[in-house]
Amino acid sequence: MTHRLFPGNVPESRRNIAQRGFVLAATLWMMAILAVAAAYFAQRISQAREQAEQAQVHTRALVEMHDTQADILFRIATTPISLYGLGATPAGAIALDDRAYTSSGTTLVRLQDNRGLLNLNLVDDAHLDRLLNILGAPAPPPAPRIEYVGA
Numbered sequence: 001m002t003h004r005l006f007p008g009n010v011p012e013s014r015r016n017i018a019q020r021g022f023v024l025a026a027t028l029w030m031m032a033i034l035a036v037a038a039a040y041f042a043q044r045i046s047q048a049r050e051q052a053e054q055a056q057v058h059t060r061a062l063v064e065m066h067d068t069q070a071d072i073l074f075r076i077a078t079t080p081i082s083l084y085g086l087g088a089t090p091a092g093a094i095a096l097d098d099r100a101y102t103s104s105g106t107t108l109v110r111l112q113d114n115r116g117l118l119n120l121n122l123v124d125d126a127h128l129d130r131l132l133n134i135l136g137a138p139a140p141p142p143a144p145r146i147e148y149v150g151a
Helices: 012-018 022-078 125-135
Strands: 097-102 108-112
Touching: 022 108
Parallel strands: none
Antiparallel strands: 097 108
16 A cells, blocks of 8 residues: 655655644634734724714814804904993893803803902902902901010
8 A cells, every 4th residue: 555645754644643733723823813903903993983083072162162252252343342241232232241151052151341340459358348248258257466565
């Protein structure tokens, strides 16, 4: 009986016995490496997508804020300031008393001028105490008096 010889002069039956589990193990290792690489790239792509969505939300908010700012600056430049705020009539005026207005989208805008504000750096204690009492804040305790007796 003659055997066919493969390179290396090993008969076919002996060669199959030596490689019986190697191909299966190598295939399983390659599949595991490919699965880990695919999971890694999928996770990186998911993070990149989330960052892109956050950047879009941030950009939309910036555009909306700048639109609101431009609208306010336009109104300040073109609308006369009156007793009612920005505008001549009470119905169409934008009040400058820190009322909340919604601009385009979801931006909340509050405008306030200097009328009616109290400069806390220049006010005396009597006026400040009166303001705090009107607002319902308790009066501050009197400052302790320190007397100096010189020798």
